[in-house]
Amino acid sequence: MNTVPEARPMDVVLDAPRAAAQDAPPIVELRGVSRRFATSLDFAAKLAKRLGVKVREDVVHAVDGVNLSVRKGEVVGLVGESGCGKSTLGRMVAGIMPPTDGTVLWHGRDLKALSGAEARQAKLRTQMIFQDPYASLNPRLKVAEIVGEAPAFHGLVGRGGLDDYVDEQLRRAGLDPALKRRYPHQFSGGQRQRIGIARALAVQPDFLVCDEAVAALDVSIQAQILNLFMKLRRELDLTYLFISHDLGVVEHLSDRVVIMYLGRVVEEAPAEEVFARPNHPYTRALLAEVPRIEARKRAFAGVKGEIPSPLNPPPGCHFHPRCPHAFDRCRVERPALREIAPGHRSACHLNDAA
């Protein structure tokens, strides 16, 4: 399970944006951000509580004390399995969900302290692309309305120029503008995802949060959309937070990879570093289990155990019940995310022992 894939030289294509990204200021920075969801009590439970019965309120720690920054021009891949809080984190980065604790800085300024006009700017310049192209488009609006509504409302384009503007957005997303009088149900999954992309780009964002944006698509269509994301990155100088459970996709696109487990970041490093020298036992297990097209007739092993419920996460390091290297300290103390190599951070007690 420790078969570490060999390192590959950095691709030429990625060199330029990366050099720019390294000293670029962060677009978004999260400091100690947490998000908790509490189950709301129903009427009977509230009544019982009033009468003095001990009613337990379930609290889910979806995101638990995360620090994360996304610098201008880079593509950050956020990886994790279901329930690890990656979508919740993405929503907080996009500014559409406030954190319970901690601060979200947008271009160095607290998102909560922004004035009305600035807050609107911040929201416009960060756009989100969702997983389900069937649920994220209003079925009663024509494509032209879906794409044109926001730029018209925010005054990015005059009424006279709107038609041409919408055409340009659709063309850029790889859709024929002749189809703009149609409704979403008349399109295939891949085309709908292109509509979602055109809608996001129509308000001229510089930062896209893509939440499992290709997960629902067939492989051949997924490749088309991934290529589109990379083309748009070059043309529009976009920054991405790319959330996915698919390590292959993340490896292909990202400059930097952040790995989450049960609400916490367990490892963070440049993409080639993570795949060449994974440090955290969870990352190693994850990489070992990814089916690869190059690996033939291999023996699958499987990480033992289940992903624990975020309602009742294990104490100490969240991964310790499944970790082959766990020792006493892991069961009581939460490991801090520490730098183990330049730009490579990992949250594991084993790094202290060495």
Next chain:
Amino acid sequence: MPPTLEVRNLRTHFFTRAGVVKAVDDVSFAVDRGKVLGLVGESGSGKSVTGFSILGLVDPPGRIAGGSILFQGQDLAGLSEEEMRRLRGNRIAMIFQDPMMTLNPVLRIDTQMIETVLAHAKVSREEARQRARDALGQVGIPSPEERLRAYPHQFSGGMRQRVAIAIALLHKPDLIVADEPTTALDVTIQGQILAEAQKLCAESGTALIWITHDLSVVAGLADDIAVMYAGKVVEEGPVTQVLDAPLHPYTVGLIGSVPSRNHRGEPLRQIPGMTPSLLNLPAGCAFRARCPRAEARCAEPPPMAEYRPGRFARCIHPYEEAAAA
């Protein structure tokens, strides 16, 4: 000895008001004892309908319009519903993508499993219970005795899929058809399930058909691959040969579409356009509208041809070994 399953020229058509949908159109393949066949294709390629046809689970307006499904030499397509029922769940089992297709949400696991045992075997209730317990243990469910008394909703997604697999294993079938059983699962859980599948084939000689859209999964699991496109098998052969030296342009495109470290940062080799509607397929090769090698001759339906021993492709101008690498 004949192969465990041999499908010959299978046609499953759906006679809808809008026209005849040829979901499966002239599909042939074979699986031997203890072997794994990966049936690969994108949505609408007919891979699931092929699986349903083998189990006799095609509902009207669909029906098997031709061909034969030879299971240990016996043609399943000609069996009566009663005869089919005796085989299904007994000698042939199916695992679905959604385990709740197998499980009844209002019955306890033990009720469902004991019922399955008693449907095909004349044993006592206690012995049936013992078999159920063993099957749960076999797929790696901890404390099976306790879990037998649980309801499906008390299990996580991965555990439910294990229960569904345990039910499929109850009668030690000779053939299992698994339709995207790990697609909805997380990577670390998928690894566990794939490990169970491998162990099963190696230990009990069960033949396995693994239906999936994920080439990377079959790369690690299967012995042979059949690639489906628009209701037809377009390429077939041993896993290594198909993936390393694909013949059909669609297989080449599909492999190129997989984000893999070989192309890091570079554009993926994508297939232009999208899957055609099965309602009005163009005559000739269904892939020719998206194919970089299409020519006038492709308007004639290409026959399945054996280009190298055991390597079949439905294409008149397949890639040579070097071109695809």
